Amino acid sequence: MTYRLYYWPEIPGRGEFVRLALEEAGAEYVDVARTPAKKGGGVPAILRVLEGELGGLLPFAPPVLIDPEGELVIAQTACILDHLASRHRALAGGGDHPRRVAALQLQLTIADLVTETHDTHHPIAVERHYEEQKAEAARRTASFVRQRAPKFLGYFEDVLARGGGEHLVGDRFSYVELSLAHVLDGLAYAFPRAFVSWRASIPGLLALRDRAWARPRIAEYLASPRRIAFSEMGIFRHYPELDRVA
Amino acid sequence: MTYRLYYWPEIPGRGEFVRLALEEAGAEYVDVARTPAKKGGGVPAILRVLEGELGGLLPFAPPVLIDPEGELVIAQTACILDHLASRHRALAGGGDHPRRVAALQLQLTIADLVTETHDTHHPIAVERHYEEQKAEAARRTASFVRQRAPKFLGYFEDVLARGGGEHLVGDRFSYVELSLAHVLDGLAYAFPRAFVSWRASIPGLLALRDRAWARPRIAEYLASPRRIAFSEMGIFRHYPELDRVA
Numbered sequence: 001m002t003y004r005l006y007y008w009p010e011i012p013g014r015g016e017f018v019r020l021a022l023e024e025a026g027a028e029y030v031d032v033a034r035t036p037a038k039k040g041g042g043v044p045a046i047l048r049v050l051e052g053e054l055g056g057l058l059p060f061a062p063p064v065l066i067d068p069e070g071e072l073v074i075a076q077t078a079c080i081l082d083h084l085a086s087r088h089r090a091l092a093g094g095g096d097h098p099r100r101v102a103a104l105q106l107q108l109t110i111a112d113l114v115t116e117t118h119d120t121h122h123p124i125a126v127e128r129h130y131e132e133q134k135a136e137a138a139r140r141t142a143s144f145v146r147q148r149a150p151k152f153l154g155y156f157e158d159v160l161a162r163g164g165g166e167h168l169v170g171d172r173f174s175y176v177e178l179s180l181a182h183v184l185d186g187l188a189y190a191f192p193r194a195f196v197s198w199r200a201s202i203p204g205l206l207a208l209r210d211r212a213w214a215r216p217r218i219a220e221y222l223a224s225p226r227r228i229a230f231s232e233m234g235i236f237r238h239y240p241e242l243d244r245v246a
Numbered sequence: 247m248t249y250r251l252y253y254w255p256e257i258p259g260r261g262e263f264v265r266l267a268l269e270e271a272g273a274e275y276v277d278v279a280r281t282p283a284k285k286g287g288g289v290p291a292i293l294r295v296l297e298g299e300l301g302g303l304l305p306f307a308p309p310v311l312i313d314p315e316g317e318l319v320i321a322q323t324a325c326i327l328d329h330l331a332s333r334h335r336a337l338a339g340g341g342d343h344p345r346r347v348a349a350l351q352l353q354l355t356i357a358d359l360v361t362e363t364h365d366t367h368h369p370i371a372v373e374r375h376y377e378e379q380k381a382e383a384a385r386r387t388a389s390f391v392r393q394r395a396p397k398f399l400g401y402f403e404d405v406l407a408r409g410g411g412e413h414l415v416g417d418r419f420s421y422v423e424l425s426l427a428h429v430l431d432g433l434a435y436a437f438p439r440a441f442v443s444w445r446a447s448i449p450g451l452l453a454l455r456d457r458a459w460a461r462p463r464i465a466e467y468l469a470s471p472r473r474i475a476f477s478e479m480g481i482f483r484h485y486p487e488l489d490r491v492a
Contacts (some may be wrong), residue, residue: 057348058405060355060398074347074355078324083347097453101320101329108322108354115361123369124382124450125389136382143371152306159304188431 003029004066006049009042013229014077014114015063015157017107020178021081023221025088031153031226049073078107079173088126102169106176107157110183113152117183117190118235120144120242130239141242145194149187150246153202156180160204168208173215180205181212186236190243197246249275250312252295255288257480258428258473259362260323261309263353265425268328269467272333274483277472295319324353327421339418348415352405352422356429359398363429363436364481366390366488376485387488391440395433396492399448402426406450414454419461426460427450435491443492 003022007015009031022029035041052058065080066073067087074080081091082104089095092103123140124133130151159168168176184205188195191239199206213222221227230236248266252411253261255277281287300312302319311326312319313333320326320349327337328350328486335341369386370379405414414422429449434441445452459468467473476482 052404052408057351058401058408059351060358060401072344072347072352076351077352079347079351082328082350086343097332098316098318101318101325102382104328105303105305105320105322105325108325112306112361115358119365119369123365124385125393127389127393133385136385139370139379139382143373147371147373155304155306158298162298162304 001028001068003027003068005029005031006033006064006066007031007062008046009033010228010231012186012230012236013063013234016182016228017077017110017175017179018063018065018080018084019226020182020218020221021084021088021091021175023217023226024175024215025084025091026217027084027088039041078104078111078184079186081107082177085175090173091175093167093169093174103174103176106156106168107179109152109155110176110179110215113149113183114235116144116148116152117187119146120190121237121239130237134241137239137242144235145191145244145246149191149194150198150201153198153205157202157204160208165204165207177208177212178218181209184209186230189230190236190238192238194241194246247314248275249273249314251275251277251309252279252292252312253277253309254292255279256303256477258432258476258482259309259480260427262474263323263356263421263425264309264326265472266428266464266467267330267334267337267421269463269472270421270424270461271330271337272463273330273334279420322474324350324357327353327425329420336419337421339413339415339420345415345418345420349420352402352414353425355398355401356425359395359429360481362390362398363433364395366436367483367485376483380487383485383488388490390492391437391490395437395440396444396447399420399444399451403448403450406454411450423449423454423458424464427455430455432476435476436482436484438484440488440492 005018023214032041032045034042038043046062050059050062054073059075063077063080064075074083082100085092085095085100085103093099121137122139123129123136251264276360278287278291279289283290292308295310296305300319305321309323309326310321320329328346330347331341331349338346367376367383368389369382413419
């Protein structure tokens with residue numbers, strides 16, 4: 001049984017949350033758009049999925065995961081992760097209902113943070129270039145750096161502390177830890193100066209990230225060519241003019 | 247068994263998606279913040295929940311639902327709805343796994359549309375007033391009216407058409423239909439002129455909304471004092487200067 005993941009091939013983006021979960025689960029998967037277009041991959045493969053060629057529920061946007069078991073076509077990152085946790089129960093601390101609910105809830109809050117991060121460089125129109133909305137981006141980022149990012153990060157630090165400091169969902173590992181580790185890396189890439197001012201208040205999260213990246217399958221993945229670097233095409237973009245001390 | 251819903255008492259907001267599902271399920275619930283503060287309700291009740299007084303997983307923001315069965319404390323609208331569908335299976339077409347996945351996926355895309363609608367009047371900073379970001383709001387709304395809203399609405403019209411025109415999730419009713427009906431009402435309230443230009447391309451969705459609002463429990467709810475009107479405090483706000491023909 002091999003999963004098929006459809007996501008833009010040149011950025012970590014929202015697909016990265018799915019890749020991390022698949023890697024942690026040791027699941028077999030093909031990252032379809034990173035295979036040659038001549039062989040049915042590349043961006044054209046994504047466009048065919050968005051046109052509904054695979055059947056099933058029409059996706060609005062990538063990432064899209066095909067689970068051959070049940071022939072499910074699943075979009076929306078958090079929905080894909082919740083489904084993977086139903087198949088690979090160690091991804092959500094054993095996978096019982098309360099833990100899956102908790103993991104989904106936290107992942108959705110991460111998704112909100114990701115959207116707000118994206119909107120720092122695209123506050124006006126997703127279909128226009130950053131250069132066409134730079135002034136507004138500077139204003140939005142000022143709010144993000146001072147208000148929103150600290151609020152989200154402080155929330156996750158609180159959740160971790162209330163649970164004893166080791167895990168976010170009960171007393172066990174969950175995919176949420178990988179997602180949050182990735183977001184921390186993304187924020188550190190995009191806003192290195194601001195990140196310095198956030199660090200002091202999130203010691204628990206920084207340690208959680210270290211533990212996440214040390215997990216054997218994840219460490220192997222991060223060192224592999226399957227891992228895509230951050231760049232100014234993705235969600236987490238480093239524009240020095242936006243980065244400021246909080 | 248009585249659910250307890252915690253949400254801002256004066257706006258439909260994101261809480262409305264939960265209210266609609268609870269009403270459709272015929273579930274007993276208390277809308278806690280709409281009961282008197284003297285009796286443990288009002289906004290102070292919400293603030294206590296956000297401080298973690300109820301135990302369980304700390305919520306980031308309302309809505310929060312307490313399910314006394316299992317003492318679950320659940321935040322994030324889509325997560326609450328998915329949980330309700332696990333308890334009241336008719337809310338997701340019988341509630342089998344593929345239908346719940348499909349409903350969650352669609353609800354998350356509705357959530358994205360709701361966030362983008364909110365950001366039309368708050369593109370820069372959620373903690374500042376609309377009046378402090380009017381120029382940016384006008385630019386963002388221009389993109390929303392011409393690009394984003396038609397893209398989302400067209401997507402849901404396509405999903406409906408591909409499924410035969412009656413339902414969004416397979417061949418049965420789901421909570422997603424109530425959510426989408428509410429969003430259509432909200433968009434018509436916020437952008438009446440733009441809505442006229444969108445109408446022609448969404449005949450299926452308009453009929454779906456009529457069917458949703460005619461469901462017996464929902465019709466009774468809409469006519470009751472439990473239903474809160476739209477206003478310029480919520481997600482869907484009518485600012486005439488933002489409303490334009492697409």
